[in-house]
Amino acid sequence: MRVRKNIAANEEGFLFNPTTGDSFSTNSIGVEIISLLKKDISLRDIVDELYEKYDVDRALLERDVEDFSLQLKEFSILE
Amino acid sequence: MNSIKKKPTFVIAVTGINAIDSPGPGVAVIRAIRDCKDFETRIIGLSYESLEPGLYMHDLIDKSYQIPYPSAGTDSLWERLEYIHKKEHLQLIIPNFDAELFNFIKLENQLKLNGIATYLPDLKQLESRDKVKLLDFGKNHGFYVPEDYIIHEFKELKKAVDDFEFPMVIKGKFYDAVIVNSTDQAEKAFFKIQSKWGLPVIVQKFIKGTEINIAALGDGKGGAISIVPMRKLYITDKGKAWAGVTLHDESLIALARKFIAETRWRGGCELEIMLSPDGKPYIMEVNPRFPAWIYLTAAAGHNQPAALVKLAFGQKLEPFGEYEVGKIFIRYAWDLITDINEFHKISGSGEL
Amino acid sequence: MCILPLLNNQGILKKLKLNEKNELNLIMEKQRYERPFIVKLNAGLMNKFGTRAENQPVTHIESVSIKGLLKEFGSPLFVISEQKIRRNYQNALRIFKTRYPKIQFAWSYKTNYMNAVCRIFHQEGSWAEVVSGFEYDKAIGNGVPGNKIIFNGPDKSDNDLIKAASNQSLIHIDHYDELYSLIRLSEERNLKPRVAIRVNMDTGIYPKWDRFGFNFENGQAWNALTRILSNSHLELVGIHCHIGTFMLSPEAYKIAARNLCELAWSAKERFGIMIQYIDLGGGFPSINTLKGAYLPGSDTVPSLDQFADAITDVILGYGFKQDELPLLILESGRALIDDAGYLLGTVLATKRLSDGRRATIMDFGLNSLFTSLWYEHKISPAQKMSDQTEEMIMFGPLCMNIDIVRESITMPMLQKGDQVVVHSVGAYNMTQWMQFITLRPNIVLIDTENNTHIIRKAENLAYLEQLEQLPEHLK
Structure with a gap:
């Protein structure tokens, strides 16, 4: 599972998928997750990293990251 | 002192900059205002969606902002306008959509208190020409208006279908009109329109004839500053004028003058007229704002949008004189090129 | 263990914490979490600019x-909120009182019959408007005098009618069966009930509420009035209508007021009896947004002033002499309690x-x-x-x-x-x-x-x- 090559989120949280022509808007934690995914970091490690940084219940974070990754797949941002 | 008077610069916000295949009038209004040599302008575009072409026409529009949809209500609209006003010091807003007029009229006083002018009909005028009430309006003021039934439930459709002859027109409360030729088609159209625009649905007698539109500007005291009739030369499949020509017909001008006088209409409006073969001008609809073809009035010598700007700033205007008959407009499409970043910018920050 | 929150000059919360070994540690507070979120941008999407007002x-x-x-x-x-109820009531009363000399509100029990709520309205001076025997008993239980209870609705048992008649309550007759029951009971028990009829009519609104009361246009209402006026047991004291619920048209109230005035005027002309009150019911909307409405209710719902203007202009202008102006009763529920x-x-x-x-x-x-x-x-x-x-x-x-x-x-x-x-x-x-x-x-x-x-x-x-x-x- 990896982010398509030429997709990147800019600082304001915009993504353009040149393969499909779709544009997306995400929030800052979304930008973070996408850039971590681009570095081929696994979802489990991403959760670890975010858990260190944010004030959040771990189970909730795991669920949210999983839900987010499903959406990324749905939007063809993840291969 | 005889120094040359410096032209004033007006900051004017305009909505309806969706110059698409069924266009909003905003871009045409701006073009006409820009043509006027009596004042300078800074034009602020107000858009609902991020692909409205006007957003990307940087030589026509200086800066654009997204505003909340009319259904969000006046509180949301005011909050957004206040933000824009702080940055731009608006002096005038010209709304160009039917659906948003209610909100802008409601905010008229609040805008005025903040130094922002509008030049709009009042709520009573707005409602009197509402589709659902148009027949009564015609009866009360002596205009020809096609007979109609206002239908609140499906079983009432039968009565209308029995009463009128085919073809007849099924219309939505806000938009949409379908010409039907059989009971079956009428039922289908009814359900389709009901699901989109809700009840009531309007069943209107079909009037055959020549389609004429009239753009007019009223001074709010019963006087008409300008009246320009236009005959549609060709229409799109949505019934919009693709090309049209200015006409001279005293009876049409008299009709519009009477409409403005009776309603004491303030601001721009468009009368959609069907001239029946026996010469009766039926009012099919009254749009409470300028039409998308309004630039034709400027081209024919009656710059209605510029006149509205002057009226809004309190100038006294005499009615225009003659306009040029036989001026033609032909609408054309033009592919504007921009970068995805611009789209992201307006989508994300709501400003461009 | 003690924790001391500190705010540094960047606004970032830090905490000083004593660890197990009693050493003072400075720990960085974790950042506030927000669920990751992604949305496809498409031109038709409702933009979010200006929606902040909604989400305060x-x-x-x-x-x-x-x-x-x-x-x-x-x-x-x-x-x-008791304060809000009292303010709503006082405001509505002021709006009508400043336009018309004789105003009485009657609290519509079915809208909210929590006793505490009813008693706030009664303290403010509201009568009770009830539509069943159970609601009637509730009003009595809340200390409302019998002659200040309006009894509406199609469902009144013989016992209800006897009780209401004996208490001098205002019985608003809904149909002929009820009228004849009441005449029979009055004759049997020598009661003298105070009555009004409920009138239905076409006020140009949809749906037409013609299931309650006697119809105005086809003459039924006048016939019922005649029947009452020629009966020695019944005392006709008022005329009532309730044209619908969540009404958005002050115009409709104009028509209703005019029709009730016409009935009152005819009663005066033909029988020499001036009725005591006109009851225009309720139906004023709250600022809620009805499903399917394009614009929010807070913008489109007419103000109470507009309804008051419509109603009082008609009654004041109808031609009654100053001293024979009927009492105007209003049975507002929703408009006074919803918010x-x-x-x-x-x-x-x-x-x-x-x-x-x-x-x-x-x-x-x-x-x-x-x-x-x-x-x-x-x-x-x-x-x-x-x-x-x-x-x-x-x-x-x-x-x-x-x-x-x-x-x-x-x-x-x-x-x-x-x-x-x-x-x-x-x-x-x-x-x-x-x-x-x-x-x-x-x-x-x-x-x-x-x-x-x-x-x-x-x-x-x-x-x-x-x-x-x-x-x-x-x-």
Whole structure:
């Protein structure tokens, strides 16, 4: 599972998928997750990293990251 | 002192900059205002969606902002306008959509208190020409208006279908009109329109004839500053004028003058007229704002949008004189090129 | 262990903490979490600019904290503001009184018949308007004198009629069967009931309410009046109509007022009797947004002033002499109570539906918020949240597909445990709510000094089973 090559989120949280022509808007934690995914970091490690940084219940974070990754797949941002 | 008077610069916000295949009038209004040599302008575009072409026409529009949809209500609209006003010091807003007029009229006083002018009909005028009430309006003021039934439930459709002859027109409360030729088609159209625009649905007698539109500007005291009739030369499949020509017909001008006088209409409006073969001008609809073809009035010598700007700033205007008959407009499409970043910018920050 | 919060000059919260070895450690506070969120941009999407007004958190009702209320009284929770009720009432009274000399409001019991609520209205001077024997008894129980109770509706038993007639209550006759019953009972028992008739008519609005009362246009109403006026037992004191509910047209009230005046005038001309009152019923809307409406109710609903103008202009201009002007009775319910009621609730869960839509499940649903069938209720978050918003469908807690609070609402990103406030729920919910699947919650009144009082306790199993009986063989 990896982010398509030429997709990147800019600082304001915009993504353009040149393969499909779709544009997306995400929030800052979304930008973070996408850039971590681009570095081929696994979802489990991403959760670890975010858990260190944010004030959040771990189970909730795991669920949210999983839900987010499903959406990324749905939007063809993840291969 | 005889120094040359410096032209004033007006900051004017305009909505309806969706110059698409069924266009909003905003871009045409701006073009006409820009043509006027009596004042300078800074034009602020107000858009609902991020692909409205006007957003990307940087030589026509200086800066654009997204505003909340009319259904969000006046509180949301005011909050957004206040933000824009702080940055731009608006002096005038010209709304160009039917659906948003209610909100802008409601905010008229609040805008005025903040130094922002509008030049709009009042709520009573707005409602009197509402589709659902148009027949009564015609009866009360002596205009020809096609007979109609206002239908609140499906079983009432039968009565209308029995009463009128085919073809007849099924219309939505806000938009949409379908010409039907059989009971079956009428039922289908009814359900389709009901699901989109809700009840009531309007069943209107079909009037055959020549389609004429009239753009007019009223001074709010019963006087008409300008009246320009236009005959549609060709229409799109949505019934919009693709090309049209200015006409001279005293009876049409008299009709519009009477409409403005009776309603004491303030601001721009468009009368959609069907001239029946026996010469009766039926009012099919009254749009409470300028039409998308309004630039034709400027081209024919009656710059209605510029006149509205002057009226809004309190100038006294005499009615225009003659306009040029036989001026033609032909609408054309033009592919504007921009970068995805611009789209992201307006989508994300709501400003461009 | 002691923790000292410190705020540095960048606004970042740091804490000083003593560890197990009693060393003072500076620990960085973790950042505030917001759920990751991604949305496809498409041109047709509702833009979010200007929707902030909708999503301002509401943390207090009057000056009572919502968090505190939910902690003390449980979730969900109905809350009623006494101050708001009194203000609404006084405002409505002022609006009508400044236009017409003789005004009387009668509290519509069915709108909200919590005794505490009724008594606030009665303290303010409101009579009672009831539509059943049970509501009638409730009014008596609330200390309303018999002659200040208006008895409406198609359902009045012989016993109800006898009781109301003996108490000098105002009986508003709905149909001929009731008229003849009342004549028979009066003759048998030598009663002299004070009556009015309910009139229905075409006021140009849809749907036409022609199922209650006697029709104006076809002469039925006049015939019924004639029948009453020529009977020595019945005393005709008024004429009543109620043209519909959530009326958005002041014009319709003009027509109604004119028709009632015409009946009163005819009674005076032909029988020499000037009726004492005209009762125009209720039907004034609240600022709720009806489903399917394009613009929000807060913008489109006409003001009470417009209704008052329409009604009083007609009566004052009809031609009655100053001293024979009838008393004008109004039975407003919704317009006086709706925005004084709030429903507080908590998010039970959030999920994503198969089509990608976000769904939020609340601990209240159709069972407690019956009006979600009619309105797009305004719902605010009850705590500060991030500016990021998302569109969602809001479900209630029932195991029923129809249990939907809002089909589509844009709110901040809610998560389990977040609290919300539903606005303008004071009318009809606390009378039409259902005990279905869950038990009905507490209702709390905030008095004018911001003290809280439970005015109806949350139901429990014992309460619910109190009336049940088990046949022997099932014990």
